[in-house]
Structure formats: C-alpha cells, structure tokens
Amino acid sequence: MADLTIPEGGFWPAPEIPQPNIYPMEWRVETEKLAAIYEKSKRMVWNPADLPWDGLSPDDFTVEQRLGIMYWFAVLANFDASGPAVFARATIQAFEKHEEDPVRKCFFSITRDEMNHEECCQRTIAKLWPGGPLDWTPVTDLEKAAHNNIGWLYHNGGRYWTGYSSAVGKYSLPVLFTSFMMGEMAASTLFRGMASGTQHPVFSEMFQRIGRDESRHLQICMTILENEWPGLTDDVRSLITRQLRAGFVFLSMILWEPPEGFWELPPYFLDNHRVLMDHAREAGLGVLSYEEQAENWRVAMARIRAIVERWGIEFPAIPELDIEGVHVDFLDPEEIIPVF
Ligand SMILES: [Fe+2]
Numbered sequence: 001m002a003d004l005t006i007p008e009g010g011f012w013p014a015p016e017i018p019q020p021n022i023y024p025m026e027w028r029v030e031t032e033k034l035a036a037i038y039e040k041s042k043r044m045v046w047n048p049a050d051l052p053w054d055g056l057s058p059d060d061f062t063v064e065q066r067l068g069i070m071y072w073f074a075v076l077a078n079f080d081a082s083g084p085a086v087f088a089r090a091t092i093q094a095f096e097k098h099e100e101d102p103v104r105k106c107f108f109s110i111t112r113d114e115m116n117h118e119e120c121c122q123r124t125i126a127k128l129w130p131g132g133p134l135d136w137t138p139v140t141d142l143e144k145a146a147h148n149n150i151g152w153l154y155h156n157g158g159r160y161w162t163g164y165s166s167a168v169g170k171y172s173l174p175v176l177f178t179s180f181m182m183g184e185m186a187a188s189t190l191f192r193g194m195a196s197g198t199q200h201p202v203f204s205e206m207f208q209r210i211g212r213d214e215s216r217h218l219q220i221c222m223t224i225l226e227n228e229w230p231g232l233t234d235d236v237r238s239l240i241t242r243q244l245r246a247g248f249v250f251l252s253m254i255l256w257e258p259p260e261g262f263w264e265l266p267p268y269f270l271d272n273h274r275v276l277m278d279h280a281r282e283a284g285l286g287v288l289s290y291e292e293q294a295e296n297w298r299v300a301m302a303r304i305r306a307i308v309e310r311w312g313i314e315f316p317a318i319p320e321l322d323i324e325g326v327h328v329d330f331l332d333p334e335e336i337i338p339v340f
C-alpha cells in the first residue's frame with residue numbers, strides 16, 4: 001500500500017461551500033416520526049398500471065359520459081399532475097436548505113406518489129378519450145365546450161405555476177407547509193368522498209389508493225408543521241391567513257366550484273363546467289352533488305381552522321361557505337401555491 005501524504009503544517013481545510021447548496025452531504029435525523037412515515041410510504045407503494053384496467057371500457061358509457069369523465073380527470077390533472085413538479089422543486093429546495101434528511105425523503109415520497117396520481121389521470125383519459133385533454137378536435141357543441149374549458153383551466157394553472165416557481169424560495173417553511181397541508185386535507189377529503197361515491201371497480205380502487213396516499217401526505221405536513229409552528233411571528237401568521245384563503249380559492253375548482261373574482265375564466269365557463277360535471281356524475285364516477293361537496297369542504301375547512309387556531313393563526317372568512325373569519329382582500333396569482 002502506498003504511503004499517505006501528510007502535508008507539512010497539516011491538512012488544508014476545504015473552502016466553505018457557499019449556500020444555498022446541496023453540498024456538503026449529510027443525513028441528519030431530528031424527527032423520528034417523519035423517518036417512520038417515509039418507511040411506511042415505501043412499503044405502501046402501488047402501481048397504477050396494475051389497476052384492473054380491463055374492467056374499464058369506453059363501451060360502458062355514452063359519448064357524453066366518456067367526455068364528462070375525461071373532463072373531470074382533465075380538471076383533476078390541473079391539480080394532481082402539478083404534484084410531481086411542485087414537490088420535485090420542494091425536494092430540491094429542502095436539499096439546498098439542508099433540511100433534516102427525513103424531510104427531504106418525505107418530499108421525495110410525495111413526488112413519487114403524485115407521479116402515480118398523474119398516471120391515473122393519464123391512463124383514464126387515454127382509455128376513454130384518446131388525445132385528451134387537449135390534443136383532439138372537438139366536433140359537437142358539448143365537445144367544443146369541454147375543449148375550450150380545459151384550455152382556460154390550464155391557462156390558470158400556468159398563471160399559478162410561475163408564481164410558485166418564485167414563491168418556493170421566498171416563503172418560509174411554515175407558510176409553504178400550511179398551503180401544502182391545506183392541499184393534502186382537500187385531496188384526502190376529495191378522494192374519500194369519491195371512493196364512497198363511485199360505482200366502478202377501477203375508480204373505486206384508484207380513489208381508495210390515492211386517498212390513502214393523500215392522508216399520508218397530510219400526516220407529513222402536520223408533522224413538519226408541529227416543528228415549525230411554535231416559532232411563528234405575527235407577520236408570518238397573517239401571511240398564513242392569506243395563504244389559507246388562497247388555498248380555498250385554488251382548491252375549490254376541484255373540490256366544489258371556483259369562487260368568483262380570481263380565476264381568469266370566460267363568463268360561460270361555469271355553466272358548461274356544470275353540464276360536463278353532471279355527465280361525469282351520471283357515468284358513476286363518484287362525483288358528489290354540489291351540496292355534498294360544499295358540506296365536505298366545510299368540514300375539511302373546520303378541521304384546518306381548529307389546527308391553525310391552536311397556533312394563534314386567524315382563519316380567513318370564506319363567505320362562499322358561510323364561514324366567518326378575517327377578511328382577505330385581493331389575492332395575487334403569485335400567492336397561489338398550486339399543491340394537492
Ligand atoms: Fe395527489
């Protein structure tokens with residue numbers, strides 16, 4: 001074996017690495033509970049390709065119903081299909097800020113899960129409406145309405161994405177995570193409701209599995225927030241109040257109906273959205289009624305309220321659901337954190 005070289009006067013210290021940077025490498029564990037959730041996430045991994053797809057046939061539905069289902073998944077994709085990119089970016093952020101190892105790993109696991117959720121949108125649409133969401137030529141009025149609405153929806157998704165890209169570095173963890181937490185609460189609520197409502201074996205299994213993932217995401221967010229919330233300043237608290245309102249505005253598009261005055265949509269959007277959602281509902285997808293959706297959303301909001309108020313964070317007014325609270329005026333698209 002060759003001899004070691006020991007410089008005269010000792011080893012030279014390596015230069016300090018300018019931060020933020022993913023280097024130097026380390027694997028600090030501060031929150032055992034997060035490490036345990038990550039282990040669980042690995043054991044619970046499932047494969048969307050293994051859902052009983054043979055049981056999903058275009059022939060089981062009318063053309064309108066197929067279009068309605070495609071439309072619903074196109075709307076869902078505005079949310080679930082942003083997940084991989086949203087959490088991939090958050091994962092990189094967590095590495096650069098040297099968050100403890102389980103935080104980074106949990107983000108990675110959410111990225112992994114969201115990729116599966118996106119795949120569910122992709123596979124369902126490919127099976128029932130090839131070319132969907134947008135790469136097909138609409139012929140009937142209903143088809144034209146669906147195609148046009150989806151275009152407008154993604155226009156809005158695009159507005160929020162630029163905001164998120166700059167926000168992820170700007171917001172502190174508690175602010176970012178309150179938004180994530182709200183998204184996961186909404187997602188787990190949605191899929192629990194849909195799983196109980198659907199009559200179709202493929203969708204039933206899909207929604208149950210996604211719902212289980214979303215509950216785990218919620219658990220991750222809550223565990224991280226329990227670490228972060230005790231140190232909140234009043235400034236951050238009021239920023240979180242705004243974020244809660246922003247979360248409602250964003251997530252209502254899939255959980256219920258979009259509130260007025262924020263989404264950039266043509267005046268006919270909502271009428272046509274309702275018609276298409278009705279077709280999806282009739283197809284047995286498990287889309288709850290307007291009132292059931294409102295009630296589920298109200299219950300989810302009450303749970304979030306109870307959590308944040310424990311930490312002295314005021315809840316925003318949600319007049320759309322008769323929820324009282326702090327008035328939050330004009331929101332900027334940059335304030336929307338697109339997460340699900
Ligand atoms: Fe998801």
Ligand SMILES: [Fe+2]
Nearest residue numbers: 187214217340
């Ligand atoms: Fe999620």
